[in-house]
Amino acid sequence: MTKICLALSFLISVAASADHAPSNNSPSMGQAAVVRFFYKTPKFSNLIEYKQHTEVDTQKESGLTLGSRYRLHRNFKAGLFFSRRQGLRHDDDWVKDNNNDWVWQNTNNRAENFVIFELSPRMLLPFLSGKTWVFEFRMRGERNLENDHNSLKLKPGLTYFWLKNGAPFMNFFLQYEAYLPLNYGTETIYQTWIYTGFLFHWSKRFKPGLFFTKYEKKWGPSATFNTSSPGETYLVTESSSILGLSLNINFN
Amino acid sequence: MNKLYLLFLVFFFSFQVFAGSGKAVFIKGEVLIKGSNNKFIRLKKNQDVNLGDMIRTKTKSIAVLALKSGSKLKLNENSAITLRTEKTAKKPESLFLNKGSVFISVLKTHLTKKTKKTKIKLVLKTRSAAMGVRGTKFFASFGKQANKSKRKDLWMCVNSGLVEVRTTHTKKSILVKAGEGVHVKEGTEVSEPKPLMWTKKLNWGFDSTKGDLTNKVEIEEAYTDLLDKDYD
Numbered sequence: 001m002t003k004i005c006l007a008l009s010f011l012i013s014v015a016a017s018a019d020h021a022p023s024n025n026s027p028s029m030g031q032a033a034v035v036r037f038f039y040k041t042p043k044f045s046n047l048i049e050y051k052q053h054t055e056v057d058t059q060k061e062s063g064l065t066l067g068s069r070y071r072l073h074r075n076f077k078a079g080l081f082f083s084r085r086q087g088l089r090h091d092d093d094w095v096k097d098n099n100n101d102w103v104w105q106n107t108n109n110r111a112e113n114f115v116i117f118e119l120s121p122r123m124l125l126p127f128l129s130g131k132t133w134v135f136e137f138r139m140r141g142e143r144n145l146e147n148d149h150n151s152l153k154l155k156p157g158l159t160y161f162w163l164k165n166g167a168p169f170m171n172f173f174l175q176y177e178a179y180l181p182l183n184y185g186t187e188t189i190y191q192t193w194i195y196t197g198f199l200f201h202w203s204k205r206f207k208p209g210l211f212f213t214k215y216e217k218k219w220g221p222s223a224t225f226n227t228s229s230p231g232e233t234y235l236v237t238e239s240s241s242i243l244g245l246s247l248n249i250n251f252n
Numbered sequence: 253m254n255k256l257y258l259l260f261l262v263f264f265f266s267f268q269v270f271a272g273s274g275k276a277v278f279i280k281g282e283v284l285i286k287g288s289n290n291k292f293i294r295l296k297k298n299q300d301v302n303l304g305d306m307i308r309t310k311t312k313s314i315a316v317l318a319l320k321s322g323s324k325l326k327l328n329e330n331s332a333i334t335l336r337t338e339k340t341a342k343k344p345e346s347l348f349l350n351k352g353s354v355f356i357s358v359l360k361t362h363l364t365k366k367t368k369k370t371k372i373k374l375v376l377k378t379r380s381a382a383m384g385v386r387g388t389k390f391f392a393s394f395g396k397q398a399n400k401s402k403r404k405d406l407w408m409c410v411n412s413g414l415v416e417v418r419t420t421h422t423k424k425s426i427l428v429k430a431g432e433g434v435h436v437k438e439g440t441e442v443s444e445p446k447p448l449m450w451t452k453k454l455n456w457g458f459d460s461t462k463g464d465l466t467n468k469v470e471i472e473e474a475y476t477d478l479l480d481k482d483y484d
Contacts, residue, residue: 034484036483036484038482042446042447045480045482047482049484069482071480074452074453074479075479077482122479123479124478124479132478134478134479134481159483161476161478161481163476167476168476168478168481171481171483173483199483207483209483246484248483
C-alpha cells in the first residue's frame with residue numbers, strides 16, 4: 001500500500017512538473033527579413049542592420065544593430081556593435097498569468113539593448129576547387145544591458161564566391177552558430193543555429209539574398225518556476241526553421 | 253709599379269663584371285633571351301645582357317638581373333622585359349615591360365644641389381604608362397592574363413622610395429609613395445594611390461642566398477579581396 005502511494009505521489013509530481021514546464025515545441029517554419037547598409041573605408045566596414053522574424057506562436061523578434069568592423073590584419077577583423085532588440089524570449093519569461101496558468105510572457109514590445117564585441121579571423125582555402133572559398137570563425141561576446149546576461153556566440157562558416165571577371169557574382173554560405181551562456185542558464189550550449197543561403201550581386205550597390213535557418217533552443221527553469229516548484233526542474237527543447245530574405249545595400 | 257698593376261687589375265675586372273649592360277645573377281627554371289639576332293636562346297647564370305635584349309621567363313621561372321647602374325630586376329614567371337637605354341648624365345635608364353610582372357630595386361640617388369629634388373634614375377615603360385623611379389623598390393604587373401580586357405591593366409606598388417606614374421593617354425603624373433599602389437585601368441585611368449592589401453604578401457627578395465625568391469601572390473587577388481568582404 002505504501003509503495004503504491006509513493007508511486008502515485010511520484011507520478012503526480014511528474015505530471016504537475018510537466019504542466020508547469022513549457023512544452024517541447026516544434027512550430028512550423030517562420031519567416032524573416034533582413035536589410036543591411038554597408039559603408040566601407042580602407043580599414044573600416046560600417047554596418048547598420050535591421051532584421052525581423054517570426055518564430056513560435058505569435059512571437060516576433062526584431063532588432064536594429066549598428067557598428068563597425070576594423071581590419072587589424074589581412075586575415076583578421078575586430079568589430080564593435082550596439083544592438084536594440086525586441087521580442088526576445090528568455091528562461092525567466094516562463095511565468096504564471098492572472099489565471100494562474102503557466103505561459104510564455106509576451107515580449108513583442110519589450111526592448112533590450114546589447115553591446116557586442118566581435119573577433120573574426122578568416123582565411124582563403126586555396127586547396128578547394130575554384131580557390132574562392134573563405135572560412136571564417138566569428139566570435140561574438142554579447143552583453144544584454146537589461147538583464148546583465150553575457151553570451152558567447154561562436155560561428156564558423158564557409159562561403160563560396162562565384163566570380164565573374166574578377167568580381168563576385170554570387171556567394172553561397174553555410175554557417176553554424178552556437179550560443180554559450182556565460183552567466184545564466186543550465187546548459188553549456190543554449191541555442192544552435194545552422195544557416196545556409198546565397199547572396200546575388202545584382203549590382204555594386206544592391207545584393208539581394210535568400211537564406212534558410214534551422215535552430216534549436218533549450219529552455220531551463222525560470223525564476224518563477226524555481227520559486228513555485230522548488231526541487232523540480234525541466235529542460236525543454238524548441239526547434240524549428242526560418243526562411244528569410246535579405247537585402248544588402250553598399251554605399252561605396 | 254705595384255700600385256699601377258693593382259689599378260690595372262681593378263679596371264680590367266670591373267669591365268669583366270659588366271661587359272654588357274647587365275648580368276643575370278640568378279636563374280630559376282626556363283629563362284630565355286632574345287638579342288640582336290632576334291632568336292630566343294636559353295639565358296644562363298652570369299651571362300651578360302645588353303641593350304635591346306628581351307628577357308623572358310616561362311612558367312615557374314624567375315630571373316634576377318643586375319644592371320650596370322646598380323639597379324636590380326626580378327622578373328617573375330611568364331614575364332618579359334626589354335632593356336631599352338642605359339642611364340646617362342642627362343637621361344634615366346629605360347626598361348620596357350612586355351608582359352607579366354617585375355620587381356625593380358633602384359639605388360637611391362643623391363639630392364641635386366640645384367633643385368634639392370631626387371632625380372629619376374630609371375623609367376619603366378609599358379604600352380600605356382611610364383613609371384619614373386626616384387628610388388628604391390617597386391613592383392609592376394600587368395592585369396589578369398586570361399582575361400583579354402584586363403591585360404591592358406597595370407598594377408604598381410612601391411615598397412620604398414617614390415615612383416611617378418604617367419599614362420600615354422593623359423599627361424597627368426601621379427606620385428606614389430612607399431606603401432601605396434595604383435591601378436592603371438586598361439592603360440588609361442590611374443587610380444588614386446592607396447595601400448593595397450594584396451601587396452603585403454609580395455616577395456620583395458632579390459638575393460637567393462637569403463631565401464626563396466618566388467612570388468606567390470597572384471594578380472587576381474588585386475581585383476577582389478575576398479577576405480575583406482562583409483555580408484552580415
